[in-house]
Amino acid sequence: MDDDFYSDLWETITAGDTWHEEITNQRSDGSQYVADQTIAPIVADGEPRAFVAVQTDITERxxxxxxxxxxxxxxxxxxxxxxxxxxxxxxxxxxxxxxxxxxxxxxxxxxxxxxxxxxxxxxxxxxxxxxxxxxxxxxxxxxxxxxxxxxxxxxxxxxxxxxxxxxxxxxxxxxxxxxVTDLEERTRQLHVLDNILRHNIRNELNVIHGR
The missing domain is CATH 3.30.450.20 (PAS domain)
Known part of the structure; x- marks a missing residue:
């Protein structure tokens, strides 16, 4: 995170506004994680006196x-x-x-x-x-x-x-x-053709055998 990031964060919370952002941070073992981070000011007499930060690890999400x-x-x-x-x-x-x-x-x-x-x-x-x-x-x-x-x-x-x-x-x-509409139609056509061929073959055999 660069200087502009921290500058924007600090400017937001010192103005009395809540800052919310998803950030990529680094664990102690060096691995990175994504966090949902919210920092809210505690205001007294019109001025921020302290800040409350809530951070949730959202890496899996x-x-x-x-x-x-x-x-x-x-x-x-x-x-x-x-x-x-x-x-x-x-x-x-x-x-x-x-x-x-x-x-x-x-x-x-x-x-x-x-x-x-x-x-x-x-x-x-x-x-x-x-x-x-x-x-x-x-x-x-x-x-x-x-x-x-x-x-x-x-x-x-x-x-x-x-x-x-x-x-x-x-x-x-x-x-x-x-x-599978085209496949089903093709299968139906082949089935009809098969029936026609079988019928014609039977007729030809009947003629050959004089039936």
């Missing part, structure tokens, strides 16, 4: 915030819908892909659930899967084919849903919804 920021950046780059939902079902985090399918903005989705933008039958299926994850604390995988009220889009999703924890306690679920 800052590291967690950094990881969450990285995770958010990764999630936003993915083309498949990803979401975190609380145990009650409301969205805590959504990415742009989910907003696009839902036809709603991030602000409209946060705090709400699937029933706000998806057909009721599929939303009920998803609710059961979420409850299963919360009760067992085990991941589940399932497929759904929802329709979306506000975007008129249709898709087939293969979903992996995991338990989501905060402070060591289960707080909801995290879902990654892989859009």
């Amino acid at each position: 800052k590291e967690l915030e950094g990881r969450l920021s990285l995770y958010r950046d990764i999630i936003e780059r993915l083309e498949d819908p990803i979401m975190i939902q609380a145990c009650e079902g409301e969205f805590r985090l959504v990415n742009d892909a989910l907003c696009s399918f839902a036809g709603l903005s991030r602000d409209e989705l946060l705090g709400d659930g699937e029933y706000a933008f998806m057909d009721e039958e599929t939303a009920t299926t998803i609710a059961r899967q979420k409850q299963r994850v919360i009760e067992t604390e085990q991941p589940v995988e399932y497929s759904v084919e929802p329709t979306f009220k506000h975007s008129d889009r249709e898709a087939i999703f293969y979903t992996s849903r995991y338990p989501y924890y905060e402070d060591g306690e289960i707080a909801g679920t995290l879902a990654i919804c892989r859009n």
Whole structure:
């Protein structure tokens, strides 16, 4: 911390104001830590007579915030819908892909659930899967084919849903919804082609055998 930092701190508290800042400090063993620091003056007769300082080590919180920021950046780059939902079902985090399918903005989705933008039958299926994850604390995988009220889009999703924890306690679920619509359509086409080929082969064999 340079001289300007201490000058600003001293100027603030000697003027009778409270100073608050996050600082990077050094422990006695040489390691660095991040602290949330507040210094408040004790004023008597209109003049600061003493100061009270409160400092909280927030290193772990800052590291967690950094990881969450990285995770958010990764999630936003993915083309498949990803979401975190609380145990009650409301969205805590959504990415742009989910907003696009839902036809709603991030602000409209946060705090709400699937029933706000998806057909009721599929939303009920998803609710059961979420409850299963919360009760067992085990991941589940399932497929759904929802329709979306506000975007008129249709898709087939293969979903992996995991338990989501905060402070060591289960707080909801995290879902990654892989859009497999094109794959499913290709599989259907191959199935139809297979049936046609099998039918034609049987007919040709019947002709050969005079049936």
